[in-house]
Amino acid sequence: MKKTIIVIPTYNECENIEKMIFALIELYPNINILVVDDNSPDGTGDYVKRKSEEDNRIHVIQRAGKMGLGTAYVAGFKYILERDYDYVIQIDADFSHDPKEIANLLIAIEENDLVIGSRYIQGVNVVNWPMSRLLLSYFASIYTRVITGMPVKDATGGFKCFRREVLESINLDKIKSNGYSFQIEMNFKTYKSNFRIKEIPIVFTDRIEGVSKMSKQIVREAVTMVWKLRFRAIFGKL
Ligand SMILES: Nc1nc2c(ncn2[C@@H]2O[C@H](COP(=O)(O)OP(=O)(O)OP(=O)(O)O)[C@@H](O)[C@H]2O)c(=O)[nH]1
Numbered sequence: 001m002k003k004t005i006i007v008i009p010t011y012n013e014c015e016n017i018e019k020m021i022f023a024l025i026e027l028y029p030n031i032n033i034l035v036v037d038d039n040s041p042d043g044t045g046d047y048v049k050r051k052s053e054e055d056n057r058i059h060v061i062q063r064a065g066k067m068g069l070g071t072a073y074v075a076g077f078k079y080i081l082e083r084d085y086d087y088v089i090q091i092d093a094d095f096s097h098d099p100k101e102i103a104n105l106l107i108a109i110e111e112n113d114l115v116i117g118s119r120y121i122q123g124v125n126v127v128n129w130p131m132s133r134l135l136l137s138y139f140a141s142i143y144t145r146v147i148t149g150m151p152v153k154d155a156t157g158g159f160k161c162f163r164r165e166v167l168e169s170i171n172l173d174k175i176k177s178n179g180y181s182f183q184i185e186m187n188f189k190t191y192k193s194n195f196r197i198k199e200i201p202i203v204f205t206d207r208i209e210g211v212s213k214m215s216k217q218i219v220r221e222a223v224t225m226v227w228k229l230r231f232r233a234i235f236g237k238l
């Protein structure tokens with residue numbers, strides 16, 4: 001059994017994190033969980049800290065303040081690479097990603113190095129998102145594909161499974177992105193290193209509990225980052 005860990009970045013997810021941890025432990029009792037919390041004012045981090053003292057499958061990194069999803073994942077990956085995990089799963093805390101679909105990521109990773117849970121490989125599999133968000137996300141992937149040449153239908157999706165070798169091959173200190181472009185940057189570096197990338201269909205459902213951390217700044221960052229990645233690749237500075 002390959003040693004697997006699920007990483008969940010959290011900021012103010014107290015309504016979701018208890019249910020998410022419970023669902024994951026029920027579905028995958030042999031898998032570990034790492035929550036990276038940015039000192040959420042709603043007590044998300046403290047709750048997970050208590051859980052981690054009761055159950056050694058649960059780990060938590062409590063950061064001083066809100067520093068963005070990208071750096072949260074980088075902190076999580078560094079923690080994981082100091083330990084002997086083989087597979088690393090990314091999932092959001094707000095049930096937009098269905099924990100049951102982790103089983104499909106784990107089947108597909110057997111033959112691949114990065115498996116992406118994709119909303120856009122069989123039509124559009126997004127539920128309850130306002131049209132504006134859907135169009136923004138859908139065209140963000142087309143924009144990324146056209147500019148970078150990376151053949152990924154869902155370039156900004158956050159539901160993935162990496163083999164540790166991929167994360168070991170990426171200089172995590174050079175990761176510049178923080179929002180959606182973090183997902184694009186990790187995919188692009190994996191693609192440029194000729195690792196095997198596979199997209200499998202998932203259904204993404206808009207969050208029910210809690211508040212979105214989406215912002216205009218996150219979109220702006222992604223728009224410029226895509227060009228930076230393209231030119232860094234051209235000049236061998238990725
Ligand atoms: N640690 C940490 N986690 C974050 C930060 N921003 C977002 N997250 C978490 O990253 C995951 C994705 O963020 P969301 O706000 O759901 O982003 P989104 O899915 O694009 O937006 P919604 O569709 O509105 O939910 C969630 O689990 C958030 O709690 C941050 O600054 N720090």
Ligand SMILES: [Mg+2]
Nearest residue numbers: 092094096207
């Ligand atoms: Mg969300």
